[in-house]
Amino acid sequence: MKKESVLSKLRAEKVVALIRAENSDGLLDCAKALAEGGLTSIELTMTTPGAIRMLEKASAELPDFLFGLGTVLDAETARAGILAGARFIVTPALRPDVITLCRRYSVPVFCGAFTPTEIVNAWEAGADAAKVFPAEFFGPAYIKSIKGPLPHIEIVPTGGVTATNVGDFLKAGAMATAAGSSLVEAAALKSRDWAAITAKARAFCEAVSALK
Numbered sequence: 763m764k765k766e767s768v769l770s771k772l773r774a775e776k777v778v779a780l781i782r783a784e785n786s787d788g789l790l791d792c793a794k795a796l797a798e799g800g801l802t803s804i805e806l807t808m809t810t811p812g813a814i815r816m817l818e819k820a821s822a823e824l825p826d827f828l829f830g831l832g833t834v835l836d837a838e839t840a841r842a843g844i845l846a847g848a849r850f851i852v853t854p855a856l857r858p859d860v861i862t863l864c865r866r867y868s869v870p871v872f873c874g875a876f877t878p879t880e881i882v883n884a885w886e887a888g889a890d891a892a893k894v895f896p897a898e899f900f901g902p903a904y905i906k907s908i909k910g911p912l913p914h915i916e917i918v919p920t921g922g923v924t925a926t927n928v929g930d931f932l933k934a935g936a937m938a939t940a941a942g943s944s945l946v947e948a949a950a951l952k953s954r955d956w957a958a959i960t961a962k963a964r965a966f967c968e969a970v971s972a973l974k
């Protein structure tokens with residue numbers, strides 16, 4: 763899939779489901795539950811043991827989904843993720859070597875940044891969006907303020923995004939958002955309560971549709 767198509771899908775879906783789990787058991791079922799609720803853009807994170815193995819399996823078995831790899835801290839991990847099928851890469855902090863690697867292979871990269879300086883540095887280094895993290899502390903108002911002088915920079919707020927505030931983050935000018943613990947709840951994952959995860963995904967999609 764071409765880079766622009768990946769970015770278009772992320773822009774259209776507006777919510778990346780971020781899975782940070784204690785282990786990789788049940789991740790495929792979790793992905794299917796999210797899709798049942800309307801979300802097929804999914805970020806597996808490197809803090810989940812076996813994430814790369816799971817990414818490879820998920821990408822092969824669910825080719826219509828958009829799987830990305832998050833919590834990437836170095837170029838080696840980004841390359842391994844891309845080889846395993848990651849369609850996008852996400853870092854929690856400004857990692858220029860990861861941006862360079864992703865640009866080499868034309869894979870979209872969302873680079874962690876928080877202050878205006880970090881956000882501009884990430885953009886100048888070639889990130890496709892700044893993952894403003896942790897977004898929960900200053901909330902949608904912070905994104906709106908950043909977009910004032912920096913309207914050309916794409917922003918993906920992450921951290922504390924919920925079905926209740928996702929609309930406000932998008933109205934503030936975010937290109938898309940990423941949601942982890944409020945969407946894929948640890949308890950639901952542990953008890954394999956796929957219906958609960960589908961219901962959460964549906965709530966996010968309804969909040970996004972309400973904006974259109």
Ligand SMILES: O=C[C@H](O)COP(=O)(O)O
Binds near residue numbers: 780782895940944
């Ligand atoms: O990397 C991002 C965070 O783990 C996601 O935060 P969240 O669980 O508050 O959505």
